[in-house]
Amino acid sequence: MLRTLRQPRYAALSALMLLVAGLCVFLGTWQIARLATKRDENAALRHNDHAATAPISDVLPLAGSGPAPSTDEVEYRRVSATGTYDATQQQLVRQRIVGGDTGYYVLTPLRTDGGTALVVRGFISATGVGANEKVTAPAPPTGPVSIVGRVRMAETREDKADQLPKGQVESINPGEQAPRLGVGVYQGWLQLPAGQPGTENLTPLAEPDLSNPAGGAIEPQHLAYIIQWYLFAALALAAPIAMARADIKRADQDFDAREFDHQDGALDSEVAAVPAAMTEEELRAKKLADRYGR
Template sequence: MTTARDLVRRRLLAALALIGLCGFVALGVWQLERRVWKLDLIARVDARIHAAPVPLAAVDRAAPPGEIEYRRVRVTGTYLQGRDTLVQAVTERGSGFWVLSPLRTQAGTVLINRGFVAGERGSVRAPVPGGIVTVTGLIRLTEPGGGFLRANDATADRWYSRDVAAIAKARVLGPVAPFFIDADASPDRNATPIGGLTVVRFQNTHLIYALTWFALAGLCGFAALRILRAPDVT
């Protein structure tokens, strides 16, 4: 016969299962909301990437970083000679370096990621164009700290991420824009560095997570139903 203690235990288990059901449903709904946000973000970034370039001076630098990243811009200035920075890179073309060069403009200095060069440190050759140049590319956010599980070492001139502030300090550039620009590919297919290698990829697994949470909610609901409908043992 079912005792009062068994009945309390059964009700407690059913209550826990129902709490789990509510919690997992809430998580599933949250993931669906995150999916809507992510799809909107992807659409907005895709529109920026394929939009016509605007003058860099027209970009509101006080805007939130997420609103200016991947905007296509155009900037004119003169490269500062002898101030290049090589940053470790792994691309679809193999391992090598990004070549970051400071461009002096009427509005100040901005770092330009001129593109990728293969080779070993010390053997890389990436001549800096002289005179006035116009660069078209995508705004990218600074990457402080380092990468490849290694910290940037300004003293040894070893860079594993495109940390704008640290590079500006190491190259004594003074005030610079708080972002850098990934230059577009050059019309000359043999030109180096190789521009236009920006990878834009957003992980969007929210639907999978949502289905997982809803499945767990279903299991909790099924368990609660079985517990509540379990016959009394006499």
């Protein structure tokens, strides 16, 4: 076996398989880190979901007043706010999907004493709306309201308010909203559940899936990837040995076949002198007896 593996073609194959195995081990180890990260992220978001409701000013800073909070710190936290909806600054957030239906989030600023909260009151479908038709959303309630909503992370991409029809945006970006509103805006947005003031006649957004709140691959899937990559590494290391064993076995079989043909030819010449009266079975028995001994 060792002599076979030292042949140039097997040496080259072994070197290649070592590289492949090293890459597979690296990917498996990376998946271990990804699994640990996913578990931490899911645990943080589930903790946020179960945390007690807090005033919005205790959870979110105003945009531009400091670093934005991390997802693990605030995503899905329930916060309370009291103020007045600003219907004149209501906007529709384009290209959103709820329940498989494409449409708009209804984004309404809620002006409070500490700053303005960007509140998504619900969703309206774009199905059946013509390309040139204007989409309108129900007006929010007037007067002071008190709400409890879930914190969702601010979106950082450009909202393109100056490139779209009036009252529409591409994203919920507090940093770009603040100059237009002329007030401090909290660094994030609130998702209102059904039954809160302002959700009437709107489709509520779905509650988060806490089985895998961080999204992406689920935890068991990362575990399967770990097993898969380490198994690939073991197969890569075993490949040269398996191929060498197969070649050795094939060579042994070829040798035995040549030896058998040589002995068979010699026996055939001996059998030629046997009386013609012998039957085929007797001839076969004689050949076997001569080969292996009586």
